[in-house]
Amino acid sequence: MDIELMISSFPKLLNATLITLKLLSVSLIVGLFIGLGFAILRMNSHKLINKFAYGYSYIFRGTPLLVQIFIIYFGLGQIEYLRTTVLWVVLKEPYWCAIIAFSLNTGAYTSEILRSAFQTIKPGYLEAGRSLGIPSKIIFTKIQIPIAIKQSLPAYGNEIILMLKGTSLASTVTLMDLTGVAKYIISTTFKPVEVFIVAGGIYLFMTFIIHNVIKYLEKKYGFQT
Amino acid sequence: MELLYFGDKGWGDELFFATLMTIAVSITAMIIGFIFAALFTPLKLSNNKFLNSIGNAYTTVIRGVPELLVIYLFFFGGSGAIMFVASIFGYNDYIEINAFLTGSFSIGIISGAYSTEVFRGALQSIDRGQFEAAKVLGFNKYIYFFKIILPQMLRLAIPNLSNVWQITLKDTSLISVTGLVEIMRQSYIAAGSTRDPLFFYSFAAVLYLILTFLSMQLLNKLETKYSKGY
Numbered sequence: 185m186d187i188e189l190m191i192s193s194f195p196k197l198l199n200a201t202l203i204t205l206k207l208l209s210v211s212l213i214v215g216l217f218i219g220l221g222f223a224i225l226r227m228n229s230h231k232l233i234n235k236f237a238y239g240y241s242y243i244f245r246g247t248p249l250l251v252q253i254f255i256i257y258f259g260l261g262q263i264e265y266l267r268t269t270v271l272w273v274v275l276k277e278p279y280w281c282a283i284i285a286f287s288l289n290t291g292a293y294t295s296e297i298l299r300s301a302f303q304t305i306k307p308g309y310l311e312a313g314r315s316l317g318i319p320s321k322i323i324f325t326k327i328q329i330p331i332a333i334k335q336s337l338p339a340y341g342n343e344i345i346l347m348l349k350g351t352s353l354a355s356t357v358t359l360m361d362l363t364g365v366a367k368y369i370i371s372t373t374f375k376p377v378e379v380f381i382v383a384g385g386i387y388l389f390m391t392f393i394i395h396n397v398i399k400y401l402e403k404k405y406g407f408q409t
Numbered sequence: 410m411e412l413l414y415f416g417d418k419g420w421g422d423e424l425f426f427a428t429l430m431t432i433a434v435s436i437t438a439m440i441i442g443f444i445f446a447a448l449f450t451p452l453k454l455s456n457n458k459f460l461n462s463i464g465n466a467y468t469t470v471i472r473g474v475p476e477l478l479v480i481y482l483f484f485f486g487g488s489g490a491i492m493f494v495a496s497i498f499g500y501n502d503y504i505e506i507n508a509f510l511t512g513s514f515s516i517g518i519i520s521g522a523y524s525t526e527v528f529r530g531a532l533q534s535i536d537r538g539q540f541e542a543a544k545v546l547g548f549n550k551y552i553y554f555f556k557i558i559l560p561q562m563l564r565l566a567i568p569n570l571s572n573v574w575q576i577t578l579k580d581t582s583l584i585s586v587t588g589l590v591e592i593m594r595q596s597y598i599a600a601g602s603t604r605d606p607l608f609f610y611s612f613a614a615v616l617y618l619i620l621t622f623l624s625m626q627l628l629n630k631l632e633t634k635y636s637k638g639y
Binding site for chain 2: 199242243246247248249250251252254255258259260262263347350351352353355356363366367370371374376377380383384385386388391392
């Protein structure tokens with residue numbers, strides 16, 4: 185055990201954790217909106233719209249995240265037309281490519297979580313709302329969405345942790361996130377165990393925090409239906 | 410399309426064998442995962458606090474740390490560990506483990522943590538009366554476990570195991586970083602030499618979709634078969 189290496193690599197890894205957290209938070213926020221949008225499309229009665237939303241989540245959940253990042257980072261740059269548009273400013277940066285891939289990926293999972301949460305809302309709540317003469321828009325924003333958010337908390341907590349682990353793939357497109365820096369230190373010092381303990385410890389600490397925050401929220405907002 | 414021709418001109422045959430490699434690694438990893446699950450599920454259910462914490466540590470650490478980091482640990486640390494063990498027995502030459510074993514082993518450990526949770530959940534949801542009845546009737550240990558508990562557990566575990574299979578299948582894409590030529594690695598090579606990454610990575614995505622689709626069909630059949638009788 186090389187304790188010295190563990191101590192000296194800790195600040196470097198902690199610094200890289202910032203990038204991991206940035207990637208995680210931005211893609212979760214964007215992904216939440218994508219997920220909500222597609223969950224609403226999934227509940228649309230129009231067959232084509234419904235199929236489209238289902239296809240989106242099927243493709244993104246059925247392929248590895250690594251393929252998705254590579255298509256966006258290496259693949260899209262190949263289209264000549266894209267290079268002439270404003271989009272190219274975003275697509276030439278590995279940081280934004282990673283965020284696009286992560287957001288689309290977590291969006292697909294989130295849409296499934298939200299859809300099943302919407303579908304488990306008891307019809308009684310909606311009927312009660314309707315019989316009180318509340319407009320359907322308000323029923324949706326004030327009744328359906330809050331209930332769906334509460335019901336999807338446990339599953340969404342899992343998704344946040346999966347996404348935290350997913351951000352490690354950013355290291356494959358040259359980003360120096362926590363895993364990227366860990367890999368760099370391992371390949372220069374050939375001390376995989378020590379680095380794994382420190383980097384893994386940081387990841388575990390983050391999952392621990394996320395887990396407990398979700399648990400707290402569940403307790404605070406959770407209710408039985 | 411000519412990029413996919415078989416033979417020297419295209420990448421069809423290479424990608425075909427890479428797909429077989431992905432399937433082989435996934436199945437091997439799944440089996441290694443089952444071995445780990447068989448070892449750790451009893452620990453997780455044990456009343457002994459020490460054994461219990463070992464079981465919990467395994468599932469918590471593996472499920473809380475990125476797959477890529479675990480792969481790097483075994484990729485860079487694997488041969489060192491084996492050489493260390495070998496040196497105890499007096500063997501001091503350099504040992505290199507092949508990428509297939511490292512890959513299946515690291516993915517297997519990850520998949521094992523998920524399988525452990527699945528088996529634990531399944532065992533816990535078997536009616537307690539079943540355990541008691543089997544004991545009261547005086548069955549020996551073999552019949553108790555293999556004929557009474559295991560069949561009931563598998564029935565409950567299969568739907569969740571098919572999720573574990575999907576996760577494992579997708580995780581194998583990550584071992585491309587170790588140089589094992591599976592779908593991702595082969596697409597990377599093909600994309601590099603033809604300068605057509607968009608086509609090859611999209612094709613890789615299609616291959617994964619086909620694999621997940623086909624395995625889902627198969628597992629659904631298995632599920633209906635084993636849920637019979639209720």
